[in-house]
Amino acid sequence: MRSGPFLCNLPAARDGPNPNATNMTNRHHNFVNGHWVDAQSGEWFENRNPANAGDLVGLFPRSDHRDVDAAVDAARRAFKTWRLVPAPKRAELLYRVARLLEERKEEFARAMTREMGKVIAETRGDVQEAIDTAYYCAGEGRRLFGDTVPVELPNKFGMSVRMPVGVCGLITPWNFPMAIPSWKAFPALVAGNTVVLKSAEDTPLSSVNFIKTLEDAGIPAGVVNLINGFGEEAGAPLVDHPDVPVISFTGSTAVGKIIAERGGRKLKRVSLELGGKNAQIVMDDADLELAVEGALWGAFGTAGQRCTATSRVICHERVLSKFTEMFLARAEKLKLGDGLDPATQVGPLINEERRKAVHQYVKSGVEEGATLLRGGGFSTGECVEHGWFYEPTIFTNVKPQMRIAREEIFGPVVAILRAGSLDEAVSILNDTNYGLSSSIYTKDINAAFRAMRDIEAGITYINGPTIGAEVQLPFGGVKETGNGHREASWTVLDSYTEWKSIYVDFSGRLQRAQIDTHDAEKQ
Numbered sequence: 001m002r003s004g005p006f007l008c009n010l011p012a013a014r015d016g017p018n019p020n021a022t023n024m025t026n027r028h029h030n031f032v033n034g035h036w037v038d039a040q041s042g043e044w045f046e047n048r049n050p051a052n053a054g055d056l057v058g059l060f061p062r063s064d065h066r067d068v069d070a071a072v073d074a075a076r077r078a079f080k081t082w083r084l085v086p087a088p089k090r091a092e093l094l095y096r097v098a099r100l101l102e103e104r105k106e107e108f109a110r111a112m113t114r115e116m117g118k119v120i121a122e123t124r125g126d127v128q129e130a131i132d133t134a135y136y137c138a139g140e141g142r143r144l145f146g147d148t149v150p151v152e153l154p155n156k157f158g159m160s161v162r163m164p165v166g167v168c169g170l171i172t173p174w175n176f177p178m179a180i181p182s183w184k185a186f187p188a189l190v191a192g193n194t195v196v197l198k199s200a201e202d203t204p205l206s207s208v209n210f211i212k213t214l215e216d217a218g219i220p221a222g223v224v225n226l227i228n229g230f231g232e233e234a235g236a237p238l239v240d241h242p243d244v245p246v247i248s249f250t251g252s253t254a255v256g257k258i259i260a261e262r263g264g265r266k267l268k269r270v271s272l273e274l275g276g277k278n279a280q281i282v283m284d285d286a287d288l289e290l291a292v293e294g295a296l297w298g299a300f301g302t303a304g305q306r307c308t309a310t311s312r313v314i315c316h317e318r319v320l321s322k323f324t325e326m327f328l329a330r331a332e333k334l335k336l337g338d339g340l341d342p343a344t345q346v347g348p349l350i351n352e353e354r355r356k357a358v359h360q361y362v363k364s365g366v367e368e369g370a371t372l373l374r375g376g377g378f379s380t381g382e383c384v385e386h387g388w389f390y391e392p393t394i395f396t397n398v399k400p401q402m403r404i405a406r407e408e409i410f411g412p413v414v415a416i417l418r419a420g421s422l423d424e425a426v427s428i429l430n431d432t433n434y435g436l437s438s439s440i441y442t443k444d445i446n447a448a449f450r451a452m453r454d455i456e457a458g459i460t461y462i463n464g465p466t467i468g469a470e471v472q473l474p475f476g477g478v479k480e481t482g483n484g485h486r487e488a489s490w491t492v493l494d495s496y497t498e499w500k501s502i503y504v505d506f507s508g509r510l511q512r513a514q515i516d517t518h519d520a521e522k523q
């Protein structure tokens with residue numbers, strides 16, 4: 001086991017007394033019916049910087065069912081008029097949002113790094129993903145395609161159109177605090193729905209920034225509402241609310257199953273984006289430099305806290321030791337620290353609870369007989385005192401039945417497994433309850449196409465890492481990663497619209513489908 005000390009990039013200013021003592025200036029609010037309001041409980045919760053626990057980012061309203069009721073009521077009333085605004089007009093608002101997000105990108109990225117830790121290049125990418133989604137969904141304002149089809153009777157016309165569903169309850173995670181709310185809110189809005197967003201309790205500031213941008217772009221009161229708070233207190237009442245026909249949730253599979261059950265009882269449309277246990281296959285003909293780069297970015301980017309993170313590397317036995325040696329050498333040089341320092345490559349985990357959970361997985365790996373090559377502990381040095389850092393951790397000699405090879409860890413831990421052939425590598429990759437992202441490094445086009453066909457996952461990359469999906473292709477997974485829905489792209493509209501089939505009879509007489517056509521043939 002190797003767990004050398006890390007270089008920690010912590011700015012000296014953070015070591016002094018906390019400049020953000022609890023005062024009125026760093027209190028933030030819910031957004032209900034066009035107003036920034038406190039929670040009805042009058043209670044607040046803290047948001048702290050995971051790179052420096054002494055840094056209080058702000059206080060946020062601790063909301064409950066009363067706040068959810070008020071927000072849903074506003075959204076329900078606003079739906080009556082928003083659904084009638086022509087879609088290209090609704091889209092104009094999203095174009096304005098996109099431009100404002102561009103102007104505020106740096107400010108929002110810095111605020112995001114401060115509240116959730118990922119490095120500044122990545123938080124800029126997070127805001128950029130929201131900008132891309134805004135432009136993409138704004139374009140849908142002049143598409144939102146339905147179909148026209150022939151009908152069997154004369155002087156009759158048939159078409160299908162997308163109709164908005166109503167109030168959408170959006171429950172979002174902390175790891176992509178602006179991108180994921182945008183994946184859900186923008187398609188919902190352009191399609192004519194209204195929204196109640198429940199922010200993640202670890203990243204409420206980014207949600208406040210997101211909603212402020214919609215407000216500044218001129219969104220009418222009630223069309224978008226924000227509730228801050230915790231899952232059981234603020235998320236559950238949204239899931240249960242009778243006036244919320246759509247729930248879109250991104251988070252753990254365990255919580256997703258509860259939401260599916262509770263939403264299912266009321267026959268809601270529930271779209272779930274859940275866990276992953278993503279793998280990168282490295283074949284014996286792969287460009288190893290490229291494969292190492294991909295695995296480093298996939299496993300340790302966002303400190304492994306992506307549902308698309310590379311959690312397993314399945315390596316062909318002929319290149320296993322070479323790949324492992326190169327990968328280890330590069331991982332040794334990763335710099336941990338405050339994400340606002342541009343030299344930092346790996347930020348902290350989101351909170352202490354997550355760090356303990358990751359550590360439990362690492363302990364299980366050791367107990368089950370895997371070889372811990374490096375990492376496996378809380379970071380040494382200054383980082384330990386200030387933030388929730390965990391060393392980038394690599395296991396080898398991992399067997400497919402071990403917990404570290406099967407369960408989602410959501411931290412900077414990667415398991416290297418051995419395979420003797422493409423078929424074996426694909427079958428190890430598929431041997432999991434999840435199926436979100438996947439990757440193969442090979443120069444053999446036949447192997448690449450077999451992998452594209454045989455890998456059980458919603459996303460497959462050829463010669464690229466498991467992370468980095470773009471907004472114009474469907475995003476989501478198979479098995480316990482979700483319930484068949486997809487986010488992003490045109491497919492997300494299926495979550496936020498109902499199909500309506502419309503028949504227009506301009507014959508001026510009663511025409512009976514299935515009867516008159518056949519009778520006419522006989523005559």
Ligand code: UN1
Pocket residue numbers: 129175176250305306307308309466467468469470
């Ligand atoms: C997530 O981790 O929940 O493909 C989303 C990616 C990002 C989105 C990740 N664009 O890695």
